[in-house]
Amino acid sequence: MAERKRQLVAEELRDAALMLLATRGFDVVTVDDIVAAAGMSRRTFFRYFASKEDVVVRFLADLGADVVAELAARPPAEPPSVALRHALWVPLAACTDHPDHTERARVVVRLILDTPALYARSLEYQIQWRAGLTTELAARHDLDPDADPYPRMAAGMAMLAFDTVLQQWRAGDDEQRLAELTDRAFAVVAPALDGCTASSHAG
Amino acid sequence: MAERKRQLVAEELRDAALMLLATRGFDVVTVDDIVAAAGMSRRTFFRYFASKEDVVVRFLADLGADVVAELAARPPAEPPSVALRHALWVPLAACTDHPDHTERARVVVRLILDTPALYARSLEYQIQWRAGLTTELAARHDLDPDADPYPRMAAGMAMLAFDTVLQQWRAGDDEQRLAELTDRAFAVVAPALDGCTASSHAG
DNA sequence: GCGCCCCTTGACACTCAATGCCATTTCCAG
DNA sequence: CTGGAAATGGCATTGAGTGTCAAGGGGCGC
Structure with a gap:
């Protein structure tokens, strides 16, 4: 073919x-x-x-689509912090599954984070992920993404957690702790993700 | 001269x-x-x-220095959400003070937000702001910025609030509501900013 | 005023990224 | 074997960004 x-x-x-x-x-x-x-x-x-x-960064587009799809597949009753943690775990899981993928992924991550031009380009992709997550979150909570800042900021906080995990993983030694790093990062933003729902800032 | x-x-x-x-x-x-x-x-x-x-984005570097300086000048006892809100208000205040600056600023904001290359470049500057805020926050709360995700993520959440304000301001009509938009954006992240202090995730 | 010095400017040339165009090759179907 | 579509390679062009050098212009000592 x-x-x-x-x-x-x-x-x-x-x-x-x-x-x-x-x-x-x-x-x-x-x-x-x-x-x-x-x-x-x-x-x-x-x-x-x-x-x-x-x-270098082309594959990020597909990863973003997977992330948004995973969020859409999470049960609606799930708290935003849990649903977003699972969604953002999708691209991270690809690293943990295959050990040979892990080192390759880390090389790419280092290359991106150390090269301003590449980092900027990857941020453009992250913006697209965030936009997708924003739309999905707005739909989940029946909010207007233009009027209510919550969907956009919740998506942003999830991306921030993702970014923090990568930053810590880049310098880290053992890769098994990826899940732990993710948990810790999402624990920081969870109060804002779950504490405020539609009722508190819709009006 | x-x-x-x-x-x-x-x-x-x-x-x-x-x-x-x-x-x-x-x-x-x-x-x-x-x-x-x-x-x-x-x-x-x-x-x-x-x-x-x-x-287009050169002036952002100076603005970032001002933001970090403002955070350093805030009283140590102030909650992170309040201190960060005041710090990020510095560049926003320049818009509200002079009406002729306001329209010019909005033109620049629209240009940046609508041009992917410019938006990515501005995000690079925002990364520098974030790094400065991270260092300052780590010093305020006596945390290790490499081990504890809180300083980095708190700075990231503040930048996220800033970004959200600009996004909403870009499409908005009257500029007097900039303060209100800022308050609402920081209200979303405040639970994560203030609710978790060093004690909850240092260990 | 006159030459001197320093900084700025403009012009030319160059590298490299990125795109358009066209001829050639490859490869598969009939 | 042959026609045709797709892939490829070569070539030319645009535009960003950089290095180099000669010319201009203002301050300053003489």
Whole structure:
């Protein structure tokens, strides 16, 4: 199948890029270096990835969709802090499941957090996650996302917890504590997430 | 004085850029368009601003320093939610004081929030604000910012409230409600800001 | 006034990211 | 084998950002 080959080429390009970018640094590695390592044309690279940043952070879009889908699948009676914790755990679970994925994920996380341009681009994706979570939360609690600040801020607090987990995980040693880090982060925002429901600031 | 002239040139460049970018859109306006409108050389633009984004969001760095300074000046006994609310009010107060500043500020806010590249760049500055607030909060509560998630997340929640205020203000009509929007946003995160102090998650 | 010095400016050239265009190759179907 | 669609590679172009150098312009000693 042609579709399968496309994905294969994309992975080849992505692997070569990740290898170079993580070892030498994002700014000093040019697209020419990447395509030379992958044995392809410069033009081909930009047919698979919209930009040099894209090759690193592209997968974030799919992850965001999964997060929002998970939130939508949580039982409506569940407190926001619990539902959001489970939703944000989806991308984190992919790291804990396969040990070989863990180290690769940590390399990517370090690369993103240490490169301003990549971090900015990943923030753009986080904005999309937040928008999705905001819409879903507004629907869950029957609130107007434009008038009531709660849905937007609840989504923001969840993303903040996620970001904090990654920041702590990046410098951390053992990966088993990802769940513990997540619990602790969500425990901080839980009072604001659950303590205030629609009744307290709708009027 | 030469220093005064430098600032004058920078303002000239910034005004011309803001005018073009806000009316025609960020992506379609080139640096050549800006310098042509300002009657200067292309090279001169990049002597005053590091990038096309920089001309719009440069002032955010100074604002961040003011915010952190204000937090440091708040009385230590003040609850975190109150201290942070006052700290984040500093840049907002500049808008409410002078009516002519208000409309200009709103134009810039709209431009930033509607342009992904600018929004991402402004978020990078917000990260710096957050880092400053994190350090200050950790000092106030005698916590380790690396081990305890509270300082980082409290700072993040304050920035989130700030962001929410801007989002609601952008679409809003009258500017007098900025204080009210700020109060409502901080009311959402106050339970997490004040309800949990060092004792609850230090161990 | 005159040369001197320092800073600013403008012009040119260059790298690199990113896009459009077109010829060539590949690959599958008939 | 052959027609055609998709993928590819090469080429040219735009635009951001940087380095370099020559020219201009104002303060200052002479």
